[in-house]
Amino acid sequence: xxxxxxxxxxxxxxxxxxxxxxxxxxxxxxxxxxxxxxxxxxxxxxxxxxxxxxxxxxxxxxxxxxxxxxxxxxxxxxxxxxxxxxxxxxxxxxxxxxxxxxxxxxxxxxxxxxxxxxxxxxxxxxxxxxxxxxxxxxxxxxxxxxxxxxxxxxxxxxxxxxxxxxxxxxxxxxxxxxxxxxxxxxxxxxxxxxxxxxxxxxxxxxxxxxxxxxxxxxxxxxxxxxxxxxxxxxxxxxxxxxxxxxxxxxxxxxxxxxxxxxxxxxxxxxxxxxxxxxxxxxxxxxxxxxxxxxxxxxxxxxxxxxxxxxxxxxxxxxxxxxxxxxxxxxxxxxxxxxxxxxxxxxxx
Amino acid sequence: xxxxxxxxxxxxxxxxxxxxxxxxxxxxxxxxxxxxxxxxxxxxxxxxxxxxxxxxxxxxxxxxxxxxxxxxxxxxxxxxxxxxxxxxxxxxxxxxxxxxxxxxxxxxxxxxxxxxxxxxxxxxxxxxxxxxxxxxxxxxxxxxxxxxxxxxxxxxxxxxxxxxxxxxxxxxxxxxxxxxxxxxxxxxxxxxxxxxxxxxxxxxxxxxxxxxxxxxxxxxxxxxxxxxxxxxxxxxxxxxxxxxxxxxxxxxxxxxxxxxxxxxxxxxxxxxxxxxxxxxxxxxxxxxxxxxxxxxxxxxxxxxxxxxxxxxxxxxxxxxxxxxxxxxxxxxxxxxxxxxxxxxxxxx
Numbered sequence: 001x002x003x004x005x006x007x008x009x010x011x012x013x014x015x016x017x018x019x020x021x022x023x024x025x026x027x028x029x030x031x032x033x034x035x036x037x038x039x040x041x042x043x044x045x046x047x048x049x050x051x052x053x054x055x056x057x058x059x060x061x062x063x064x065x066x067x068x069x070x071x072x073x074x075x076x077x078x079x080x081x082x083x084x085x086x087x088x089x090x091x092x093x094x095x096x097x098x099x100x101x102x103x104x105x106x107x108x109x110x111x112x113x114x115x116x117x118x119x120x121x122x123x124x125x126x127x128x129x130x131x132x133x134x135x136x137x138x139x140x141x142x143x144x145x146x147x148x149x150x151x152x153x154x155x156x157x158x159x160x161x162x163x164x165x166x167x168x169x170x171x172x173x174x175x176x177x178x179x180x181x182x183x184x185x186x187x188x189x190x191x192x193x194x195x196x197x198x199x200x201x202x203x204x205x206x207x208x209x210x211x212x213x214x215x216x217x218x219x220x221x222x223x224x225x226x227x228x229x230x231x232x233x234x235x236x237x238x239x240x241x242x243x244x245x246x247x248x249x250x251x252x253x254x255x256x257x258x259x260x261x262x263x264x265x266x267x268x269x270x271x272x273x274x275x276x277x278x279x280x281x282x283x284x285x286x287x288x289x290x291x292x293x294x295x296x297x298x299x300x301x302x303x304x305x306x307x308x309x310x311x312x313x314x315x316x317x318x319x320x321x322x323x324x325x326x327x328x329x330x331x332x333x334x335x336x337x338x339x340x341x342x343x344x345x346x347x348x
Numbered sequence: 349x350x351x352x353x354x355x356x357x358x359x360x361x362x363x364x365x366x367x368x369x370x371x372x373x374x375x376x377x378x379x380x381x382x383x384x385x386x387x388x389x390x391x392x393x394x395x396x397x398x399x400x401x402x403x404x405x406x407x408x409x410x411x412x413x414x415x416x417x418x419x420x421x422x423x424x425x426x427x428x429x430x431x432x433x434x435x436x437x438x439x440x441x442x443x444x445x446x447x448x449x450x451x452x453x454x455x456x457x458x459x460x461x462x463x464x465x466x467x468x469x470x471x472x473x474x475x476x477x478x479x480x481x482x483x484x485x486x487x488x489x490x491x492x493x494x495x496x497x498x499x500x501x502x503x504x505x506x507x508x509x510x511x512x513x514x515x516x517x518x519x520x521x522x523x524x525x526x527x528x529x530x531x532x533x534x535x536x537x538x539x540x541x542x543x544x545x546x547x548x549x550x551x552x553x554x555x556x557x558x559x560x561x562x563x564x565x566x567x568x569x570x571x572x573x574x575x576x577x578x579x580x581x582x583x584x585x586x587x588x589x590x591x592x593x594x595x596x597x598x599x600x601x602x603x604x605x606x607x608x609x610x611x612x613x614x615x616x617x618x619x620x621x622x623x624x625x626x627x628x629x630x631x632x633x634x635x636x637x638x639x640x641x642x643x644x645x646x647x648x649x650x651x652x653x654x655x656x657x658x659x660x661x662x663x664x665x666x667x668x669x670x671x672x673x674x675x676x677x678x679x680x681x682x683x684x685x686x687x688x689x690x691x692x693x694x695x696x
Contacts, residue, residue, distance in 0.1 A: 002521050003379070025630055026381055031351070031374030031403070037447060053401045055379070056632070057668055080695065097630030099385060103695045108683060117671040120678035123627035125694060131686040139686055147696065173350050279471035282373055282445030284404070320405055320668035323465040330468035335456060338479040338487055346473060347428065347451045348495065 003029040006062055006165045007069060013168065013200055014066060014161055020073045023098055027054050027061035028165055032173040032312070037280045038293075042300050045310045047178070048277070048293075049170055052285055052318030056118060058239075059166060059190060059316050060090035064152065066162030068094040071150035077101060078149045082129075082136035085116065086239055086317055091152050092124035103149070105129050105136040118321075132232070134244055154189040154246045163190055167197025170312055171207040178211045179309040184291035184316055185215035185224065185262055186240030188251035194314070195254035211312070212260035215251065216295035218288075222264040224248060236267045236325065239288035239317055265294040273297060274319070275329055284319030284326070292316075351377040354410055354513040355417060361516065361548055362414060362509055368421050371446055375402050375409035376513055380521040380660070385628045386641075390648050393658045395526070396625070396641075397518055400633055400666030404466060406587075407514060407538060407664050408438035412500060414510030416442040419498035425449060426497045430477075430484035433464070434587055434665055439500050440472035451497070453477050453484040466669075480580070482592055502537040502594045511538055515545025518660055519555040526559045527657040532639035532664055533563035533572065533610055534588030536599035542662070543602035559660070560608035563599065564643035566636075570612040572596060584615045584673065587636035587665055613642040621645060622667070623677060632667030632674070 003009065005024025007016055016022070030053045035046040051059035064087070071079055078101040081091050088104040095102030102124040106116070108131075119126050129136045137153060144151035152159070171177050177198055183191050191213055201207045217225055218235030223243055230243035245251065255262045265273075274290035277283045292313040296305075305311065319326055336342045351357065353372025355364055364370070378401045383394040399407035412435070419427055426449040429439050436452040443450030450472040454464070456479075467474050477484045485501060492499035500507070519525050525546055531539050539561055549555045565573055569581030569589045578591035593599065603610045613621075622638035625631045640661040644653075653659065667674055684690045 003377075026379030026398075029351075029377070033374055036445065050374075050403075053403070055398075055401070055630070057666070078695075093626075093630035093632070095630075096627050097384065105691070106681065116681070117674040117678065118632060118668070120681065121623070121626045121632060121667065121674040122630060126681035127691060127694065128681040128683045129686045129691075130683065135686045139688060139691060142688055143691060143695070147692070149695070275469070278441075278469045279444050282403070282441035282443075282470060284441070284466060284469060318405070318666075318668060319469065320466070320666060323671065326465040326469040330465065333454065333464070333468065333474035333476040335476045335478065338477045338483045340487060340490055343453070343475060343477075343487060344491060344495070346475065347426075347491070347497070 005065065006162060007065060010165045010168055015070065015158060020069050023065060023069050025055040025061065025093065025097055027065050028169065030054060030169065032170060033283065035281055042297065043307050044300065044305055045308070047312045048283060049166060049312055049314045050283060051166065051314065051316050056089045056093045057318035057321050058086040058090065059163065060086045062165050063159030063162040064090040064094050067152045067156045067158040068098060068100065070158045071100065071152070072098060076148065076150040078103065079152045080140055080144055080149045081151065081153045082133060082140040087153065088124065089118035092119040092122035095124065096122045103127065105140055107131060107133045107136050133242065154187050160189055160193045160196065163193030164197030164200065167194045168201055171201050174310065177207045177209050178312040180214055180311040181211040181314065182214050182216065182292040182296045182311060183314040184240050184288050185217045185251060186242045186245065186288065188224065188245035188247035190316065191215045191254050192247040192250040195258060210258060213254045213258040214260045214295060215255060215262040216291040217262065217264045218270060218291060219264045219266045224252060224262050225264045237270050237288035237291060239286060240291060263295060265291055265298060269294040269298065271329060283315065285315040286317040286319050286321045287325055289315040289317050353413065354510060355413060358513045358516055363418065363506060368417050371413060371417050373403035373409065373441065373445055375413050376517065378402060378517065380518060381631065383629055390645070391655050392648065392653055393656065395660045396631060397514060397660055397662045398631060399514065399662065399664050404437045404441045405666035405669055406434040406438065407511065408434045410513050411507030411510035412438040412442050415500045415504045415506040416446060416448065418506045419448065419500070420446060424496065424498040426451070427500045428488055428492055428497045429499065429501045430481060430488040435501065436472065437466035440467040440470035443472065444470045451475065453488055455479060455481045455484050481590065502535050508537055508541045508544065511541030512545030512548065515542045516549055519549050522658065525555045525557050526660040528562055528659040529559040529662065530562050530564065530640040530644050530659060531662040532588050532636050533565045533599060534590040534593065534636065536572065536593035536595035538664065539563045539602050540595040540598040543606060558606060561602045561606040562608045562643060563603060563610040564639040565610065565612045566618060566639060567612045567614045572599060572610050573612045585618050585636035585639060587634060588639060611643060613639055613646060617642040617646065619677060631663065633663040634665040634667050634669045635673055637663040637665050
């Protein structure tokens with residue numbers, strides 16, 4: 001069957017009414033790539049849910065298509081969000097697709113080039129606020145509560161509804177839920193959404209079991225792990241650089257209920273995992289994405305998994321979103337004259 | 349059905365034997381997005397085949413998976429190519445996925461940041477040759493003909509075989525071939541591959557008609573249109589900056605046989621179409637991709653199409669491959685203090 005986008009494909013699980021416009025950029029239906037070399041090396045049955053192949057390059061499109069559809073349904077003519085990057089790109093794209101006005105508030109500085117380029121290029125009004133993410137979000141909340149503009153940050157409950165469709169797809173592809181779902185944790189909406197999705201699919205009889213949810217924050221931005229708000233979070237993984245997650249409580253609940261946990265990984269572990277994904281599997285994911293693999297490697301070393309365990313690592317975004325980090329890690333090309341001997345020397 | 353990648357999905361149309369390893373990064377199965385606003389504005393039934401959602405962000409993955417599978421089948425341990433960008437990224441990714449060594453020769457300078465970052469990051473040996481694309485290619489041909497290394501440039505005939513699967517998908521999604529297939533033309537392998545695919549699908553009874561193939565080169569890199577090799581091709585669309593296309597003759601043949609043509613569009617038209625794709629449809633494609641839409645707009649103005657014509661524009665690569673061009677066109681964000689009044693002034 002031709003893929004119709006998440007709103008149509010999973011209609012019965014979503015807040016879709018007869019009045020909801022079934023808009024789509026054909027988001028979702030992303031590949032669940034079986035790891036070859038890493039499965040053998042780590043002694044696991046490992047899969048990557050590569051969300052970087054959504055229309056704007058991240059998992060955010062799943063929730064955004066739902067949020068924008070509901071904004072249209074309610075008669076809204078504009079949407080607004082505060083975002084470190086991926087959310088803004090997604091909001092801008094769906095607003096463009098539907099002819100809505102879109103405003104994006106971002107914290108000044110530290111935004112990955114590709115992500116910023118996206119929101120601007122899709123035609124959103126991007127406003128850099130002299131302050132951090134939380135200040136930008138507070139302003140968005142205030143403005144959208146007082147004016148006829150729909151907030152599409154993860155505080156918008158429709159976002160989680162759309163995002164949970166990734167869990168459905170994992171079950172559909174495997175024929176069953178995995179044993180473990182490893183996932184990066186930033187604003188914590190995604191771990192919340194996946195857990196909701198897995199539970200709903202089981203209730204509906206589409207899967208028989210539930211995975212353990214294992215979430216990974218970056219060490220310098222690990223408020224949930226440390227049990228306290230981080231006023232000035234620091235990590236190379238910009239997409240999960242969040243000091244006060246919007247979905248803090250449901251994320252902790254997802255880990256607890258599922259028999260999983262939320263832990264942290266260092267920036268070094270994240271960058272090493274990002275590079276390993278590329279060189280061992282041929283998958284280029286943004287740094288935040290690699291927190292899931294970094295976490296799995298950490299717990300392989302602790303002996304958590306059995307060889308028969310099926311483990312799905314969620315890769316939340318495309319590596320092309322952050323080319324600078326890739327270039328910094330990968331070094332420069334060799335420069336040579338167009339001479340056979342010179343080239344052969346380094347090639348063979 | 350779960351998508352198995354192009355080698356498995358279209359096995360009977362490909363040079364797949366019992367000994368061919370069915371490797372995959374789950375390439376293909378890319379969205380055919382119905383244009384909403386642009387269809388209405390242009391008075392057409394317009395679709396975009398968004399090849400930017402392949403694993404490395406371009407259509408090259410279709411041909412590369414075939415070429416690398418055949419390299420493995422033949423016992424090769426290394427692959428090599430000369431590439432302005434997208435081919436190198438794809439070769440590097442599949443080599444990493446399969447544990448092959450990969451060498452990439454690129455012309456020094458003028459390479460889009462994201463594309464260069466990719467090949468390097470996937471772990472390929474990237475060598476910048478002091479010379480243009482043709483000099484790099486000549487060197488690759490010489491080396492691969494003399495040493496046990498497989499050439500995976502478009503001269504490798506398996507590349508075209510894999511690439512033609514995009515035509516199959518277009519037919520499968522529409523239930524029939526379109527009336528027109530608009531496509532960027534650089535090295536001219538892709539227009540050749542699509543035409544081959546459409547013909548084979550018709551012969552196999554999977555479609556009843558054939559589209560007219562309309563190809564578009566960039567004005568400063570239009571050897572086919574001008575009927576002569578361009579020694580120093582110039583265009584903002586790096587992916588189609590080719591002065592002496594490898595598939596020159598079959599591309600001309602495809603246009604002639606199908607009742608179509610190959611024409612050129614200016615860099616200004618390409619950049620305007622790229623921006624329009626983003627702001628009117630929410631699709632971010634690399635500049636070269638937009639040559640197809642630019643061409644369609646040019647021929648709408650000439651009155652070529654009938655309102656009932658189904659036109660598919662091939663968007664060959666992801667806009668994230670070339671963030672610099674996007675930023676240059678889109679301008680910078682506004683910088684404001686975290687103050688409600690200041691923000692409201694520009695948002696409402």
